[in-house]
Amino acid sequence: MIMKDTYKTAFKNLIILEIGDYVSAPYCTKLFADYGANVIKIEPIQGDSSRKSGPFPNDIPNNETSGLYLNLNTNKKSITLNLDTSDGKALFIELIKKSDLLVIDKLSSYLNKIGLPLELLNKLNSNLIITHITPFGNYGPYKDYETNDFISFALTNRMSPHGIADGPPLQYGSDVILYQVGTTAAAASMAAIFARNKNTKGHLIEISGMEAQIGNVDTRTVFDQYTKRLLQRGSIDLRYPTGCYPCLDGYIVFGSGEDRFFRRLCSAIGKEDLLNDPNWSIPANRESKQEEFETYLLEWLLARPKQKVFEICQEYGVMCTPINQIGDLFLDPQLVHRSYFVKSQHELAGEITYTGAPFRFSELEWNISSSAPKLSQHTKEILNKFLGVPVKDLCILKSNGTI
Numbered sequence: 001m002i003m004k005d006t007y008k009t010a011f012k013n014l015i016i017l018e019i020g021d022y023v024s025a026p027y028c029t030k031l032f033a034d035y036g037a038n039v040i041k042i043e044p045i046q047g048d049s050s051r052k053s054g055p056f057p058n059d060i061p062n063n064e065t066s067g068l069y070l071n072l073n074t075n076k077k078s079i080t081l082n083l084d085t086s087d088g089k090a091l092f093i094e095l096i097k098k099s100d101l102l103v104i105d106k107l108s109s110y111l112n113k114i115g116l117p118l119e120l121l122n123k124l125n126s127n128l129i130i131t132h133i134t135p136f137g138n139y140g141p142y143k144d145y146e147t148n149d150f151i152s153f154a155l156t157n158r159m160s161p162h163g164i165a166d167g168p169p170l171q172y173g174s175d176v177i178l179y180q181v182g183t184t185a186a187a188a189s190m191a192a193i194f195a196r197n198k199n200t201k202g203h204l205i206e207i208s209g210m211e212a213q214i215g216n217v218d219t220r221t222v223f224d225q226y227t228k229r230l231l232q233r234g235s236i237d238l239r240y241p242t243g244c245y246p247c248l249d250g251y252i253v254f255g256s257g258e259d260r261f262f263r264r265l266c267s268a269i270g271k272e273d274l275l276n277d278p279n280w281s282i283p284a285n286r287e288s289k290q291e292e293f294e295t296y297l298l299e300w301l302l303a304r305p306k307q308k309v310f311e312i313c314q315e316y317g318v319m320c321t322p323i324n325q326i327g328d329l330f331l332d333p334q335l336v337h338r339s340y341f342v343k344s345q346h347e348l349a350g351e352i353t354y355t356g357a358p359f360r361f362s363e364l365e366w367n368i369s370s371s372a373p374k375l376s377q378h379t380k381e382i383l384n385k386f387l388g389v390p391v392k393d394l395c396i397l398k399s400n401g402t403i
Contacts, residue, residue, distance in 0.1 A: 011037035011364070014193070016101045018042065018076070019083075022050050023149075023175050024133050024209070025105040026072040027182030028189065031358070032101075033075035034366055040095065040382060041076045044083075045401070047375045048073075057349050064374050065349040073372035074344075074354065079383070080376040080403050083114055087402040092116070094387050096124050101189055105133040109144050118204060128202045129192045131185050137208035147209070149177045156213040161220070163233040177213060184212040239283065240290045241265065241297060244323065247306040255319040259283050268316040269300040346371045379403050 014037040018029040026041070026048065033039040041048075050069040057065055082088040093116075096102065102121065104111075111117055118130055118138075135152065136142035153159045153171050163170040185207045192203040214221070239257030256265045262283075266272050274280040279289065286293070301309060306322035313320045322328065329335060330353070340356040349371075357366035383389040383403070397403045 011035050014038060014101070015099045016040070016103065017095055017099045019102070019104040019106060020133070021048055021105060022053075023068075023072065023178035024182040024185065025103050026050065027179055028131065028133070028185040029076065029103050030072055030074060031183075031186040032189075033073075034357070034368065035361075035364055036367070039076040040099075040378075041073060041078045041373065042081050042092070042095075043078055043375060045080050045403075047080070051375070062348065065346070070346065070349060070352060070372045071354065074368045075370055076373055077378035077382060078373035078376060079379040081379075082402050083116065085400065085402045087397055087400065089114065089116060091383065091387065091389070091397075091402070093124055095382075096121055096128060098386070099125065099128060101129045101131065101193065103131045103133070103185065103189065107134055107144060107146070108132075108138050122202060122204060126201050127196070129189060129196065129205065130202070131189045131192075131205045131207060133181060133185050133207040133209065135209045137211065138206055142210070149175050152177050152209055152213060156210055158213060158216065161233055165233055167233065169233065177209070180216065181207065181209045181212050239287070241294065245294075245297065245301055247301045247304060247309050247322075249305045250325075251323040252301065252306050252309050253321055253323060261317075261319050262286075264316045264318045265297075265313070268313050268318050269297060271296050342368055344368050344371060376403070 011032060014032065016029055016032055016037050016039045018025055018039055018041045020026050020029070020041075029037075029039045029041070047063055048069060050072060051063040051066050052061070053066055053068045054061065055067045056062055081092060083092060108118065118132060121130060122128060132138065134143070135147040136145055147155070150171055153176075154169070158177075159169040159171055161169075162172070185205075188205045188207065192205060195203070239262075241254045241262070242257040244251050244253050254265070256262055263275060266274050266280075274293075279285045280293075304312075307328075310320060310322050324332065330341060335341065342354045342356050343351055344354060345351055352371075354368055360366070380391070380394060383394060383397075384391055389397075394403070
């Protein structure tokens with residue numbers, strides 16, 4: 001049964017429905033599921049598209065072992081439900097009546113077309129919180145448009161200032177925007193849950209992916225209004241040594257252009273004697289000596305691995321960090337000390353190392369108690385035990401394409 005989890009948390013009685021595909025909605029509900037909420041993932045008959053995205057163990061495609069799907073759907077229960085059928089809609093309505101939160105990423109035009117407008121869902125359960133995630137919101141000239149991570153990044157100005165001078169704009173890593181939208185949706189949903197009481201019941205939360213991104217810090221809308229100029233790619237003028245430099249086994253980034261950091265870096269690399277010379281000790285005088293200093297710096301860096309460079313520089317208070325790859329993070333002393341990564345066994349994919357809690361509460365437990373579910377793994381359990389659908393009717397529902 002849904003209500004009997006193996007561990008107790010403040011979310012143990014919270015029932016969440018997810019009708020979401022790929023990243024944003026699944027990530028939103030994952031943040032609840034990993035803290036103990038009961039999340040029912042309603043998938044179409046063919047399953048969430050992330051099941052086909054990979055990567056896959058040994059590069060063998062399998063709906064149950066996609067790395068993206070496994071990461072986004074821990075601790076959830078999966079049912080398949082065809083909302084285009086009358087029986088599918090009827091079962092969905094019964095689930096709505098028993099739920100606290102619905103996270104859905106389907107366009108309003110589609111919901112209206114199948115006879116499940118948001119207004120109807122709200123009437124069916126006056127206590128229901130509905131978090132509706134769409135690319136552009138429920139009204140306006142773009143309301144029926146669809147998009148993806150790359151297009152969204154370009155449309156919202158966030159791509160424009162990223163890249164090198166005189167080069168084309170560059171995007172962030174894959175799906176960063178979609179995760180941000182999911183995080184925004186989770187924060188809004190949690191606020192509505194806290195606000196709900198006997199006087200304030202359900203909420204309809206509209207998440208426009210476009211607006212969620214424009215509100216991000218690197219859009220710089222206020223900056224442009226104050227300066228009356230657009231931030232250009234590569235236009236930030238920073239004193240050296242600032243930027244990326246090679247080491248023995250990779251790269252390290254310095255943010256040491258300020259005089260205090262420059263002086264500390266000189267000491268760290270054994271060049272504190274430079275500071276006795278006014279040509280180096282006075283910031284304005286050393287601006288023309290970048291090439292000479294970087295010769296000293298590179299000679300020191302290329303003889304040492306990046307982690308060692310980082311450790312030495314921290315002893316001297318130098319602003320820097322290694323550019324880590326995934327394998328480096330598993331060995332990072334800070335993350336190891338805090339036991340951040342969590343291992344879990346999956347029936348088909350084997351042992352998987354997951355990222356840990358994104359935030360830690362003193363009174364709320366985070367845990368991966370179950371791997372991402374197989375497609376339709378819990379359909380019988382949810383429909384029979386939770387909704388009371390007779391077992392004999394499940395065969396009929398399967399044969400007519402409802403489940």
